Amino acid sequence: MFIETCIAPVNIALIKYWGKRDEELILPINDSISMTLSTDEMCAKTTAAACSTFKEHRMWLNGEEIPFEENSRIMRCLKALQCLALAKGAPTKFPLEWKLHLTSRNNFPTAAGLASSAAGYACFVYTLACLYGVADEELTAIARLGSGSACRSLHGGFVRWHMGHLADGSDSLALPIASASHWPNMHVLILVVSDGRKKTSSTKGMQRTVETSDLIHYRAKHCVPSRIKAISEAIRQRDFELFAKITMQDSNQFHATALDTYPPCVYMNDISHSIAAFVHAYNAAIGSTRVAYTFDAGPNACLYVLQEHVSSLLPAIQISFPNDSADNVEYFKGIASDQLTQSAAEATDISLNGNTSLPIHEHNLLKYIIHTKIGAGPKRLTGKEEHLINITTGHPY
Numbered sequence: 416m417f418i419e420t421c422i423a424p425v426n427i428a429l430i431k432y433w434g435k436r437d438e439e440l441i442l443p444i445n446d447s448i449s450m451t452l453s454t455d456e457m458c459a460k461t462t463a464a465a466c467s468t469f470k471e472h473r474m475w476l477n478g479e480e481i482p483f484e485e486n487s488r489i490m491r492c493l494k495a496l497q498c499l500a501l502a503k504g505a506p507t508k509f510p511l512e513w514k515l516h517l518t519s520r521n522n523f524p525t526a527a528g529l530a531s532s533a534a535g536y537a538c539f540v541y542t543l544a545c546l547y548g549v550a551d552e553e554l555t556a557i558a559r560l561g562s563g564s565a566c567r568s569l570h571g572g573f574v575r576w577h578m579g580h581l582a583d584g585s586d587s588l589a590l591p592i593a594s595a596s597h598w599p600n601m602h603v604l605i606l607v608v609s610d611g612r613k614k615t616s617s618t619k620g621m622q623r624t625v626e627t628s629d630l631i632h633y634r635a636k637h638c639v640p641s642r643i644k645a646i647s648e649a650i651r652q653r654d655f656e657l658f659a660k661i662t663m664q665d666s667n668q669f670h671a672t673a674l675d676t677y678p679p680c681v682y683m684n685d686i687s688h689s690i691a692a693f694v695h696a697y698n699a700a701i702g703s704t705r706v707a708y709t710f711d712a713g714p715n716a717c718l719y720v721l722q723e724h725v726s727s728l729l730p731a732i733q734i735s736f737p738n739d740s741a742d743n744v745e746y747f748k749g750i751a752s753d754q755l756t757q758s759a760a761e762a763t764d765i766s767l768n769g770n771t772s773l774p775i776h777e778h779n780l781l782k783y784i785i786h787t788k789i790g791a792g793p794k795r796l797t798g799k800e801e802h803l804i805n806i807t808t809g810h811p812y
Contacts, residue, residue: 416464416465416466416806416809417464417465417466417508417509417546418462418463418464418465418546418802418804418806419462419463419542419543419545419546419795420460420461420462420463420542420795420796420801420802420803421460421461421538421541421542421545421793421794421795421796422454422458422459422460422461422538422793422794422796423454423458423459423461423534423535423537423538423541423568423569423792423793423794424451424452424453424454424457424458424534424537424568424571424790424791424792424793425451425452425457425458425459425523425531425533425534425568426449426450426451426452426533426534426564426567426568426574427449427450427452427603427709427711427717428447428448428449428564428567428709428711429448429449429450429573429646429658429661429662429665429709430445430446430447430448430639430642430643430646430661430665431447431665431666431669431711432445432447432563432564432576433620433621433624433631433669433672433673433712434621434624434625434631434635435563435621435622435625436578437582437584438622440559440560440583440584440587441559441560441562441563441584442578442579442584442587443563443576443578443587444578444625444631444632444635445578445634445635445639445640446575446576446577446578446639446640446643447564447567447575447576448573448574448575448576448592448643448646448647449564449567449573449574449576450572450573450574450601450603450719450789451567451568451570451571451572451573451574451595451789451790451791451792452603452787452788452789452790453787453788453789453790453791454790454791454794455749455750455787455790456748456749456750456785456786456787457522457523457534457749457785457787458521458522458534458538459519459520459521459531459534459535459537459538460519460520460521460522460538460796460801460803461517461518461519461535461538461539461541461542461803462517462518462519462542462801462802462803462804463515463516463517463539463542463543463545463546464515464516464517464804464806464809465509465513465514465515465546466513466514466516466809467509467513468809469513469514469515469516469809470514471483471484471514472484472493472514472515472516473514473515473516473517474489474516474517474518474519475517475518475519475811476518476519476520476535477519477520477521478520478811483517488536488560488561488562489539489561491560491561492536492539492540492543492557492558492560492561493515493543495556495557495560496540496543496544496547496549496557497511497547499547499549499551499553499554499557500547500548500549503549503551505547505548505549507547507548508548511547515543515546516804516809516810517539517542517804518803518804518811519535519538519539519803520803521534521535523785532561532562532564532565532617533562533564533565533567533568534565534568535561535562535565536558536561536562536565536568537558537565537566537568537569537793538568538793539558539561540554540557540558540561540565540569541554541558541569541793541795545795552588553588554569555567555569555570555576555588555589555590556584556585556587556588559576559584559587559589563576564576566588566589567589568792568793569589569792569793570589570590570591570792571591571594571595571789571790571791571792572591572592572593572594572595572596572597572598572789572791573591573592573593573597573598573650574589574590574591574592575589575590575591575592575643575647576588576589577589577590592647592650592651593650593651594791595789595790595791597650597653598650598653598789599788599789600721600722600723601719601721601722601788601789602719602720602721602722602725602750602786602787602788602789603717603718603719603720603786603787603788603789604717604718604720604725604728604729604732604784604785604786605715605716605717605718605784605785605786605787606690606715606716606718606732606736606781606784607715607781607782607783607784607785608684608686608687608690608714608715608716608780608781608782609684609713609714609715609782610715610782613682613712613713615680615681615682615712617712620673620676620680620682620712623676623677623678623680624672624673624675624676624680627675627676627677628672628675628676628677629675630668630671630672630675631672631675631676634668634672638665638668639665642661642664642665645657645661646658646661646662649661655704655721656703656704658707658719659704659706659707659719660704660707662707662708662709662719663691663694663707663708663709665709666708666709666710667691669710670682670683670710673712680712682710682711682712682713682714683710683714684714686714686776686780686781687710687714687715687716689736689774689776689780690708690716690718690736691708691710691716692774693731693732693735693736693773693774694706694707694708694718696773696774697728697731697773700773705720705721705724705727705728706718706719706720706724706728707719707720722788725752725786726752729752731773732784734773734775735773735774735775735776736776736780736781737775737776737778737779738778738779738780738781739778739779740779740783745783746783746784747783747784747786748783748784748785748786749784749785749786749787750786750787750788751786752786
């Protein structure tokens, strides 16, 4: 048996990908830019094993077996990797005809609008690339065949997915803009409103949007190109105020296109809108832009904030969105902070200098908070204890 285990990160889009010009090849109608999150707090982990005794391809996701050979996207990625291995003359340690067993786990909710498919397919492709002995920039094009945004999770830091123009999609690749070390104090607070499966999948939602929304086509042609240029410069200059403004504007516009869809796709809820209002109120009270929000296809908020401002933002969140479990490790996850449960008076002094009162919402609207930061790309794990597959049985532990 030959076995490899890898982890891959979540990425959150700053300039959104929404809509395809080719459904099968997953070619987008516009460029997008994302930030990769640290695998220390959120990642997909995949083990891939090949053995001469395996009778068929099998795969388990979060403990449950899922169809493998009937899944067109999984098979498309697998065949593309095998073709790449042949084309590159990779020194494979076993025949490509051997069947595979794979198991994958996310340490965060799946299909809840937290980019689980991006991390999952990126990890799937990267792990198989390690198993087959291939490493190439073409891996982003292969990951794209599984889930469009997965191509961005193959790089760390800030990443641009180029939409490309060729019919075969060979120029639709994800390339880095800046590494995580370029802006190392960029942190993220993910406010989880719901960790349940969303009602309308991203695949179905964006297909319906492209078919019925006029706004999505105006956005792709007239708005995205200038935003791509502006936010790329903001990243290069580490200009947080400009970065924040463009990020929030693009999030707002993305959800406007979802509402412009017929029937509409509704991903944000009342709590989501309350979080957006909180961010604007907080920034107004501070007198500068300290925090930015973005919402993917779900109700959960990703708040961008520099590390030096986390300690004043967290108490303000607790004031506006009080939670009875604030002291519980299951409520505040990820990078540790002792700032969450400061008294309201102290927090107001720290975060708002007494300028205004934050809106106070009912208790326990947030399920939990994940504190993470900018991170690197996928990583191969070498320890035998890391494997998710029993090397004796070929099945998940």
